Amino acid sequence: MKVKYGFLGKITLVFSCRLVIVLWTNLSWNSGCRDCFAEGAHEMYSTTYRITQKKEYRLMKPWRLTGFLLAVLFISGCQGTGQITKLRIQHVESAVESTASPLTVAVSPFDDKRQPSKHLGMRVRGGGETYFDVLDGTLSQRVTNSFVDFLTQAGFSAVPANGAGSANVRIEPTIQKFKVEATDEALATHLEVDTIMAFTVHNAADESTIRISIGVGGTDYEVFFSKKDLEKLIGEVLAEGFEEFLEKVEVQGQALKFRLPEEAS
DSSP, X not given: OEXXXXXXXXXXXXXXXXXXXXXXXXXXXXXXXXXXXXXXXXXXXXXXXXXXXXXXXXXXXXXXXXXXXXXXXXXXXXXXXXXXXXXXXXXXXXXXXXXXXXXXXXXXXXXXXXSSOSSSEEEEETTEEEEEEESSSOHHHHHHHHHHHHHHHTTOEEEEGGGOSSOSXXXXXXXXXXXXXXXXXXXXXEEEEEEEEEEEEEETXXXXXXXXXXXXXXXXXXXXXXXHHHHHHHHHHHHHXXXXXXXXXXXXXXXXXXXXXXXXX
């Protein structure tokens, strides 16, 4: 059946088509929203419309149109603002060559001195802002564990400070900045991780202290957002920061000191 549209009908059709395009563009292509889309799409019937020179349209039946619009609203509900995604701060692999060291190193928990925020970061998208939090514990706990593991891989006898007893070296680290953001753009998602960490090293042998500040960041572009890609970027940034710490220090006797500059040959 062919029906001619009035002015209001034409406006409604154009608006509906553009709404679908916008929702599709801003849809987070993760498993949850794919399921939402599949459930909504299951209720829709495939339909087409044809525009003739007389601007006539072939319409879907009213009940099918209702099902289609309900599915669109269902999809848009999948990307509401305020949602929280939990990110795993993974085990950090050391690229530093392991060298056995006689030093015992006690690592105090990272002191989190970021600007007050209850979230790790955020994702900026067409449907609004959603947030990132740390999976399994706090940022301080997860980064501390990663740093202890990293030092162990590098050859030190590293343990958390609360179980160290007497150690040759005690490291008191802080997190001054830890920015995690994902921004949806036209054809990709921009991922960014930016950190500033500070390390205060106390040597028991001569009661000396050295202080090191390290800033490391990284970015990535992905066609579709995936929290695994963001978790991988966080791990890479932390590994680079820890490696830079080891590049600035060296073992001198029973202490950890600033690395001496190499003599020119």
